[in-house]
Amino acid sequence: MTIGRIATPFAALFMLSGAAFAQDAKLNDAQIAHIAYTAGQIDIQAAELALKKAKNKDVRAFAQDMVRDHKAVNDKALALVKKLKVTPQDNDTSKALMKQAADKSAELTKLNDTAFDKAYAQNEVAYHKTVNGALEQTLIPAAANAELKDLLQTGLKIFQGHEQHAEQVAAGLK
Numbered sequence: 555m556t557i558g559r560i561a562t563p564f565a566a567l568f569m570l571s572g573a574a575f576a577q578d579a580k581l582n583d584a585q586i587a588h589i590a591y592t593a594g595q596i597d598i599q600a601a602e603l604a605l606k607k608a609k610n611k612d613v614r615a616f617a618q619d620m621v622r623d624h625k626a627v628n629d630k631a632l633a634l635v636k637k638l639k640v641t642p643q644d645n646d647t648s649k650a651l652m653k654q655a656a657d658k659s660a661e662l663t664k665l666n667d668t669a670f671d672k673a674y675a676q677n678e679v680a681y682h683k684t685v686n687g688a689l690e691q692t693l694i695p696a697a698a699n700a701e702l703k704d705l706l707q708t709g710l711k712i713f714q715g716h717e718q719h720a721e722q723v724a725a726g727l728k
Contacts, residue, residue, distance in 0.1 A: 581696045584635075584643035590693060590706060591631050592648040593685055594624040596655040600677070603662060610671040616678070616723045620716065627709045634705055668727070675724035682717035686710060 581589070597620050604617035635642055658677065665673050689710045697703040 581645075581647075581693070582643070583697055583699050583702050584640050585645045585647070586693050586697050586706075587631060587635050587640060587702060588642035588644055588648045589651070590689075590709065591628055591642060592651050593688075594628040594631070596651060597678075597681060597685075598624045598628075599655065599659065600662070600674070600681075603659060604670075604674045607662075607666065607670045608674060609667050610727065612723050612726055613671045613675055616675070616719060619719065620678070623712055623716065627705075627712065630705055630708075634701055638699065638701070672724070672727045675720060675727055678720040679717065679724050682713055682720055686713050686717060689713070 601617040601620035601624070604613060605621070608614045608617060662670060662673055662677070689706055694703055694706045694710065697706055
């Protein structure tokens with residue numbers, strides 16, 4: 555997928571630059587569920603790395619919140635797809651997210667102490683801004699199933715709080 559085909563608001567999707575939401579791609583509920591679950595897993599993995607490496611107590615507390623909240627939302631998502639008898643469908647967006655998350659994790663793993671804390675907090679700010687934009691402008695409007703749409707809207711409210719919290723943590727590290 556080329557940069558020219560990436561939807562403008564999401565050019566820096568999920569704490570990473572360049573992940574793609576094709577403008578002309580029509581996402582179905584199974585794909586949306588997989589993207590949302592993948593995004594949650596990415597943040598859980600980043601938070602688990604932060605719990606191993608972070609030195610700052612506020613960064614560590616934030617990472618604990620991310621693990622707790624994203625696992626809770628992902629558990630609800632798994633319960634919903636099971637109830638609806640829908641199999642989440644892997645797609646180019648979720649594959650791109652996982653590839654770029656692995657690259658970002660490798661980058662963060664090389665950092666230590668304050669450098670890690672700052673980089674993690676800054677990534678979490680960017681991640682949540684982009685996730686919230688993707689939820690508001692692409693995933694929620696594209697969801698056909700009302701229960702999936704409701705779950706995504708609930709997730710959005712939680713993740714908006716995460717964005718504010720990440721901004722506070724990042725500001726405290728300057």
